[in-house]
Amino acid sequence: MTEITTAHYVFLSAALFSIGVIGVLTRRNVVIILMSIELILNAVNINLVAFSKHFLSVNGQAFAVFVIVDAAAEAAVGLGIIIALFRNKETVNADEIDLMKW
């Protein structure tokens, strides 16, 4: 097989990113949308770490740590929102939440 270059990892990252995008855009369940967002963030992380290996610099990994921190905070807040939403509207379907309609 061909040598595994950074490009392969980038491709992988892109694919994972796209899968995450599909999940965000397609699923009705808000929780699963949040999970898709985690996929996207992980794709970014893969990219960062791949390039950290490419340049043999640890900065990429440090950045990835920050991304993980951010993902955690975001997930916490997002889930809080879902809980609050569920309490009010008794639904977790994204297309039933259209209060900001015209």
Added chain:
Amino acid sequence: MNTVLEGLFFYILSAMILGSAVLTITRRNAVHSAIWLVSTLISIAGLYLHLHAEFLAAVQVLLYVGGIMVLFLFVIMLVNLDEAAKERAFNKQWSVALIAALVLMAELGYFVIRGASAFQFGQSSGGSLAPNTQLIAMALYRDYMLPFEIASLLLLVAILGAVILAKKQI
């Protein structure tokens, strides 16, 4: 031998990642989606190990799988997704969204293939990735001290926000 093994590990891990990801987004049951996301995350941790990012792999498993996914599962339990499981899984724009995302992937892929020649391992001199934890520590506490502190502040705010949002009464 090294390269073959390297390639093998990469492909197996990639397959696991992508496969789990696809399964994550397609399951009707939210708990199934969560479990498959756990699978994806652990596979990604494996990939980090392969990329000589040991600390990050550990952090990934500890934080992501151990923290965030548990949180997710808690919330899934809270919001009682039994009725949701009986409803439609995909929304009305799924076709357009699918096409858009695939086009996006195609374009990104095209860019990657076009620039593939730029990606050669060991191009830059100097630096190393080992000892990994020490280097990351030094990077975090020396070069990136400010972002570190800000990140801690962010976490504080997030905790507060989550608490307030989830409380029954303000």
Added chain:
Amino acid sequence: MYFLEHIWMIPLFPLMGAILMLLIGRKLSNSAVSLICPGVVGIAFLYSLGAVLQLASLEERQYELILYTWLPGNPFHLLGGGSATLSADWGFLLDPLSSVMILVVTGVGFLIHVYSVGYMAHEGGYYRFFGYINLFLFFMLTLVLGNNYLLLFVGWEGVGLCSYLLIGFYFDRKSATTAGNKAFIVNRIGDAGFIMGMFTMLAVFGSLRFTEVTERAASGAFAVGDAAITAMTLLLFVGACGKSAQFPLYVWLPDAMEGPTPVSALIHAATMVTAGVYMIARSNALFVLAPSTMAVVAAVGAFTAIFAATIGIAQNDIKRVLAYSTVSQLGYMVMACGVGAFGAGVFHLSTHAYFKALLFLGAGSVIHSLSGEQDMRKMGGLWNRIPITFKTFFVAALAIIGTPGLSGFFSKDEILWYSFITPFGTGWILWLVGFVTAGLTALYIWRLMFLTFFGKSRVSHEAEHHLHESPPLMTIPLIVLAVLSLAGGWIGWPAALGGSNHFEHWLEPVFEPAAAALAAAEAAHPVAHSVSQEYLLMFLSVAIAGLGVFLAYTLFLKKQEVADRLAASYAGVHRLLQNKYYVDEIYGKIFVDGLAKSGGTALGRFDSQVIDGGVNGTAWMTRFASTLSIWWDTWIVDGAVRASAFGVKITSYPVRLLQTGLVQGYALMIVVGVVIFLSYYLLR
């Protein structure tokens, strides 16, 4: 030479009286006013007497005193080339002519003041009356004492003003105020002529001073009949017509009887109306240079005399008769000036002042005793009820008709004689007119006498109750004037009857230029005259006066039915005379209605259509412009704004539909956007 040096004080005394009345008159008691005002006039009379006596002692009987130059010199061009400077001064000239005038004015004025104290005792506005009369005397004295035409004109205007004020004294009566207006306005017409005459005088002579003008006129530089001087004298005569009530500007004098009787006596008999005659006499040097003007003057004077006399015989108001009599006698004076007999004219002026003032004051006394009755048809049989008034009135009535020995005889006969022998033309026509007028004068005056004092009493019952003789304050001036009417003519005893005619001699220096011109004219056209002719004419005038008295006696006392039958058979003529030949009505139609009212209407229409039209037009333009700008603002400016708003609104309808509220939709759009961006880089 105290009085001569202080000649400027003579007008000042009455002026002080007038100013005192103006400032504090309201607060003074009647007795204080009666003391101050006649008092200052009396002092003025004494000063005048002193000044005249001192003048008589001078070598050359002319005294000029210039107080200060009022108008400084402004250069201008003369008619015949050369240039002069316009200057007028506040200066006084006392010569024989003005001395006669000031004595008459202050003397008769003083007597009338004393009379007024009694007459106006029960009237309102006591201090106002005396203030006005004093003001009048100030202006009159300025008029006669002034040394130049401009100062004369100041006095001229001033007496016109005071005449207006005094005619309209009873200002709550509309007839009085209208009469005052009429007097002032008709006078104004004359004044316009006077002013133009003064302009011409300036253009010709370059000066307005009497001495200078007389000198230059008599110097022989101007030919007899010079056009400029003829124009000048005609214009001056127009002024005299206005002031001295000659035809056609006499109409104000009868209406002026609306004022109190002392006013009629002083202003409209003795003094103001004589200002015109005085002015002509003063300008004798100019008039003799213009024979055509002299002819006009004589003709107008003669015509006025007979015209007014005919009206006088048909009037029923006692004061109206006397008013027309005044106009007629003024006609005599003007006629005298017209034939060159200036001295005779001035003589008649002074005698007329005595008997006419006496007639008016007597009439005032009659009216006063009858509690305000003025219609002669309601009088009669008063001769023994108001004896002093009757007796003095009798003397005046004899004097005016020219009874031999009384003052009127000498002055009137002199005029008639000089008219007859005038070298300027057909004197005998003038004499004939004057002759007939003398007869008419006797007729109307003695008609007045018989109707008022004799016959059955037609006095109304209430007046009968209050019938009483006037108080001494009123009767003493009457007596004084009666004495003057008797004896006042003796100073002019003509040479034909053996006298030395002091009066004429006294006035000679003033009329030197006239005398010279007359002598020259006489040499050119000698008119035969002799002393026997003079006696004949004197006899004739006495005869016709007697005839007039007899006619009056017959018609109005003995056989009044004859008078009524005559009036009935000649009803048209009688009505014509009674209505004063409808002259007032004609004037009213032509001038008042024709010019003033239609002019006013025309101007009114001009104002409302042209001027207001212009204003309205600009207003319309402004409104039109504003309508345009409203349209512009609403449709173009606002339209642009509203169009953009409309555009936004239109586009908002579809765009709004993008806002579904579904977050995934938005996320999809983000992705699509990213794809598009990437494809741009891809295709580059």
